[in-house]
Amino acid sequence: MKLCITSTGNTLESTFEQRFGRCPYFIIYDTDSKEFDAIENTNGDSAHGAGIGSAQEVVSKNINVLISGSIGPNAKQVLDGENIKVYKGTGSTVLENIELFEKNELSEITQAGKPHQGM
Amino acid sequence: MNISILSGKGGTGKTTISTNLSIFLSENHKNVSYFDFDVEEPNGFIFLKPGIETEKKVFKKVPKIDKELCTNCGECSKLCKFNAISITPNNSTVFEKLCHDCGLCYIACPVQAISEILREIGKIESGKSKDIPNLNAFRGVLNIGEPSGVPVISALKKFLDVNSINILDAPPGSSCSVINTVEDSDYSILVTEPTKFGLHDLKIAVEVLRYLNIPFGVLINKSDEFDFIIENYCENEKIDILGKIPFSRNIANKYSKGDILINSDVEFTKHLRDIASELEKRLIL
Numbered sequence: 562m563k564l565c566i567t568s569t570g571n572t573l574e575s576t577f578e579q580r581f582g583r584c585p586y587f588i589i590y591d592t593d594s595k596e597f598d599a600i601e602n603t604n605g606d607s608a609h610g611a612g613i614g615s616a617q618e619v620v621s622k623n624i625n626v627l628i629s630g631s632i633g634p635n636a637k638q639v640l641d642g643e644n645i646k647v648y649k650g651t652g653s654t655v656l657e658n659i660e661l662f663e664k665n666e667l668s669e670i671t672q673a674g675k676p677h678q679g680m
Numbered sequence: 681m682n683i684s685i686l687s688g689k690g691g692t693g694k695t696t697i698s699t700n701l702s703i704f705l706s707e708n709h710k711n712v713s714y715f716d717f718d719v720e721e722p723n724g725f726i727f728l729k730p731g732i733e734t735e736k737k738v739f740k741k742v743p744k745i746d747k748e749l750c751t752n753c754g755e756c757s758k759l760c761k762f763n764a765i766s767i768t769p770n771n772s773t774v775f776e777k778l779c780h781d782c783g784l785c786y787i788a789c790p791v792q793a794i795s796e797i798l799r800e801i802g803k804i805e806s807g808k809s810k811d812i813p814n815l816n817a818f819r820g821v822l823n824i825g826e827p828s829g830v831p832v833i834s835a836l837k838k839f840l841d842v843n844s845i846n847i848l849d850a851p852p853g854s855s856c857s858v859i860n861t862v863e864d865s866d867y868s869i870l871v872t873e874p875t876k877f878g879l880h881d882l883k884i885a886v887e888v889l890r891y892l893n894i895p896f897g898v899l900i901n902k903s904d905e906f907d908f909i910i911e912n913y914c915e916n917e918k919i920d921i922l923g924k925i926p927f928s929r930n931i932a933n934k935y936s937k938g939d940i941l942i943n944s945d946v947e948f949t950k951h952l953r954d955i956a957s958e959l960e961k962r963l964i965l
Contacts, residue, residue, distance in 0.1 A: 610763025610778045617757065620768040635775055642771035 562592045564662065565619045566655045567629040571599035573656040579630025580678070582612035588655045589622050592663065598622075612636030612676075620645065628658050628667065637673035681963065682846045684865040684894075688881030690852030692871045693901040693925075694718075696935060697952075698849035699727040700942040704956055706815040711844035716819035717836060717861040718851040719802060719829040726938045730807035730817040738820070738835045739798040742776045743785050749793035756785035756794060777827050802832040804839065816844070833860045854884045862889070867963055868896035869922065874906040879913060886917065897922040897962070899955060920962075923955035 567584035569576040578584040583605045590597040600622070604614035612632070616639035619627060627640060628650045640647060648667040652658040661667050685698045695718070702714035716724035743756075743765070754767040764778035765785060776799055786794050802822040809815065820836040822829045829851070837860075840846050850861040862868055868889055872882045882898070889896045897920035900910050904927050914921050925931075931948055934941055941948040 604763075607763055610775065613763040613766050613775060613778070617754075617766050617768060635778075638773060639766045639768060639771070642766075642773065643768050 562626065563622070563624045564590045564592060564659060565622065565624040565627045566590065566650065566658050567627075568599070568655045571601075573597060573654070573659070575655050577630070577650050577652055577655055577658055579650075581627075581629040581632045581636055582607075582615045584615070584629070587615075587619055587622075589619075589624060590655075590659055592659075610635065613639055616640050626662070628662060631674040631678045632670060633676045633678065634673040635676070637670075681844075682840060682848055682865045682867075683959070683963070684848040684850050684862040684868045685871060686850035686854075686858060686862055686868060686885055687852060687871045688854055688883075688885035689872070689878055692873045692878060694852070694871050695724050695727070695849055696931075696941065697869065697871050697899060697901065697925075698847050699724050700940060700948070700952055701956060702728070702815055702817075702847045703812055703940060703942050704952055705845055705847070706812060709845055710814070711816075711841065712814060713816040713818060713839075713841060713844045713846050714849065715836060715840070715846055716817075716849045717833055717857075718849060719820035719822040719832045719836070719857070720851065722819040722821055724849050725805075725817065725819055727940050728809050728812065728815070728817050729938075730809045732805045733807040734805070736804045736835070737800050738802045738804060738832045740779075740801045740831050741781050741783075741796045742779045742799050743774055743794045744797045745772045745774060746793045746795065747772060749791050751791055751793075753790065755788045755790060759784050759788045777825075780828075781831075801826045802829075802835075804832070804836050806839065829857045830860050833857055837861075837864075854881075854888045858885075859888060859892070862894060863892055865894050867959075868894050869959070870896055870898045871901050872898060872910055873902045874900055874904060874908075874910050876909065879909050882910070882913070886919065895962075896920075897958070900924040902927040922958045923951060925951045925955075 566588045567578040568586040568588045569578045587600045604611045613635050616636040627647045647670040650658040687694050706712040716722040757765045757767040762778045764775050766773045806818040820832040822832050851857045872878045899922045903924035
């Protein structure tokens with residue numbers, strides 16, 4: 562299974578980022594191989610629709626699950642279209658969130674939050 | 681002749697000046713029209729009370745993707761600077777409110793899967809008040825939740841009559857909406873109040889007008905003993921002061937009831953008359 566965690570940095574020890582559309586990095590983590598990739602998010606300085614751009618970006622990485630803090634309605638619509646589940650991260654680092662997810666301790670976000678929360 | 685009224689700062693009295701000046705001018709000139717360009721909150725009609733005689737809907741073009749033809753190649757989405765289209769392996773979605781109607785996606789699509797549809801975003805209303813038969817009144821109304829008033833402003837501008845004296849009541853601030861309203865004005869009246877906030881926003885509005893090369897003068901509304909902060913600035917910048925309207929509780933009372941001030945408030949009428957004659961000197965109305 563492939564997870565995407567929003568992050569402030571490019572390592573597993575980096576601080577977890579609450580924002581989705583404008584997070585600095587996406588950490589793509591494979592739960593089977595335990596390997597990860599850090600992708601810089603180029604949508605951070607979009608004037609509009611950062612969430613839509615970011616959602617397309619992570620969809621293109623064939624992820625199964627997204628772990629983030631808050632997610633807006635437009636991004637949620639894009640992710641729902643590809644059946645990607647979204648979980649609310651509660652750990653302080655990327656790694657902590659991966660561990661919490663694997664222990665089944667994160668709750669799923671079924672409804673989008675308010676737009677522009679991460680502005 | 682287009683005379684725009686703007687302020688930089690909200691709440692300085694643009695609509696009070698625009699509506700009353702329109703009525704005053706309509707008493708002396710044949711063709712005067714009032715235009716409310718504050719499409720997010722057009723409140724000029726509260727004071728002019730025209731009967732709405734015509735209504736015209738305003739539409740915006742947005743792309744529609746034919747899912748049968750779309751190959752999900754993603755070219756349109758990659759090129760869209762506004763993130764208004766999302767293409768993922770199993771889906772294509774247009775986010776209509778983010779679309780700026782630039783037309784690039786239609787050209788980018790290699791299989792012609794994108795066509796135009798029209799979306800209603802607001803309307804233009806016009807009419808005449810039975811008490812003020814010489815004055816035409818127009819306003820743009822943007823639907824609630826729409827992100828940009830510019831298409832409604834552009835549609836309203838088409839009603840400006842070159843043979844008429846058009847008073848353009850601009851939106852507050854100095855955003856795209858304001859610039860779209862005031863460009864092509866023959867003259868602008870900058871309404872300000874003698875406060876630090878008034879001065880701060882006045883400076884930004886002055887920059888806008890100088891950039892657009894529009895001649896302008898300043899009107900100090902809610903005038904009091906702190907007028908010097910505006911006067912000193914205008915003197916240093918060599919900006920004309922058209923006149924002053926003193927702060928008055930009586931004016932505030934009438935405004936809150938939606939009453940017109942001209943010909944009912946003696947003080948206000950006297951000041952507005954002086955301002956209008958200053959304006960007439962500059963514009964050969």
